[in-house]
Amino acid sequence: MTPRRWRLRDLVSVLRGLDRTRLAGVLDFSYQHFALGDVLTSQIIQSCQAIERGCGAIDCYVFLDPERPAAPLQRDITPENYWTHLDNLFPALLCAPMLASVRVLRDRLSVGFTLAALAASRVPTWPSLRDQLRRHMPYPLGHEAINRFHARHGYIPTLSSPRGYAGWARRFVARHLSDRFLVAVNLRQSQLTPTPVTTYRDAPLAEWYEFFRAVSRGYPNVRFLVLGGFGEWEHGLLRHDNVLVPRAMGLTLAHELALLHGSRLFMGSSSGFATMATFGDRPYVITGLERYFAAHAGMEPEAERYPFAAPDQYLVWRREDAALLLEYFERLYRTCRGQDAREVPARHVCADV
């Protein structure tokens, strides 16, 4: 057997060999956040850049440094448990439009080699290589690039059901929830998790319970899918006959995102699931937005919707109560039913009121 030899010119040739027609979306968790909303927003920004640069696909690179598994802000993520967080968050990576591959790299040499190859091949990347070297990412992630894309093109790329789950969601709904009007809801409850943060953003549960009861009386065919981590819902929620908790069936974030995508509308607190709705095409109402975020989103505080949103996609800047939730629900419900009647006049529409 001929001994294999290492040559510098071979290295240079390999480093220059990447495809420039694909955008490299990099998630380096040593400085970027393990957070659903941030990952989803990153993917939309990457998609906007990919389209503008004429790239046909996006390769998602996930860099994990076992010695520095998370940004300094997320101290609860340690070398011992970062795989759990990756396992939980991974489905969010599958929602990106134009996704061609996901590469999870925790080998230090592979990370360095990949960065060198991206630079040497001049592959379009997000974040830029300069920001990656400086480990710089401003949070909260703004919508500047997305708004700019919308202004130029009149649309934005949308998130889809996680790859591999659209068929599952259709089957699940047909088997367990056929002929129901599905509403995905997310009641942020950080105070029920082991690492509570910004608990003032949590949803007022009593108001939501009152809202569920009111809808149960007036709209018996409506089913609410409560999304969120297993720790984020109260035990009593299961006693509502119009509520289904996917996590109580052993389902994961991937299934929840697929069900959100397959629901008729979304209602919930400003959170990661709300980001999924924000960059989707379903009607929604997102409550409890913080005023400071308006500047990052490129709009005025108290604006009724994002610049790129559809007419039936609403923002509410104050804490929700049952009356407000019911008002928006009825408004969106009427819109959905109107669309049903227009799109498929002959289709059976549930007589549920």
Added chain:
Amino acid sequence: MFETPRRGAWLLGRGRYRWPEGPADRFAMRLCRRLGRGRSWLHRLGFVVLAAGLKHREQVLADRPDVTATLSGPAGMNVLTSLAVWQCELLQDPRTLRLPRTMHARLSVRGDVEEMPLDRLISLVCVSDVFDNFCIFWEGTDSPGSGPASRALEHPVSVDRSELTRLGLEPLQRVFALRLDPRRAVHGYLKVAHPGRLIVAVSLPEDPDGFCDAALRLWAPHLQRFQQEVSGTSLCLLNRTVHGAGAVAQPLPGVACVRGLGLGLADALALAQLADVYLGGLDLFGLAAMAAERPGVYLDPAATEESRTDLLWWRTDDSPDASLAALRLLVDELGRPAGADRERA
């Protein structure tokens, strides 16, 4: 391929070393690590340049660090079991480097990708201690540098006793490494929900989405009867089920459907490893239980004869009646927890 390293040979320019044992490589590795820890962009730049050279040297000089598999069907239990067996086989390959965490896996997904959920497959990779890098390429995309596929994960895989002997215990333990979070979650759950009881982890046949409801319809009455008759035991179902999800189906009395109680696949694998007894086939959960050498009734309908080794019972009859009768004998042999008889009275 290379000569054995000799002291001083490197300084004289005569040394030939295996990757990464050469003094220059080892020094560069150490420097790369130090640079990688640095906080300035200059450190980071130095790290990138050095790591690129070292990685390329690894690709050229190291033996078989990259492995490839294909998937062209739903990632059901068979695929998950196949992935676990494949990892064991890779660890036993004499060409595999013995250093920890050196293999880089590529999975090429083909066919109807919208019908191929990958969550459980990813969970299994996260539990495993075998792969350093893990890349997924969907149909039509290139996987640069990949060789021919070494494993088609969707091909039927059957694990029997002889196969287990071939796989070996140590590789199984690396595939089913007991991680910190799942271990904590399982112990927390057992202490709260089943204090002092003898825990039986039960695995039933699943549909491609991971639900066992079809098998559970057959097994549920038998499991409930067992739970009533054999006091002091708790039956923990490791598979997904619709029971307990509120508006869809009510909780199942007598059987703890743990996947609906906040335990994910990684937690369920940990439960299979931490339970007192295992009942089920030699699927993914069965392999996890074997990795922890748990006593149990392992169902192997394809086997020609039944056998028992200490507390590992191999049964060919996988009907609920026969399986639970064997489980009852095993539980008696293990000895039920103190107070079980009092509870029964």
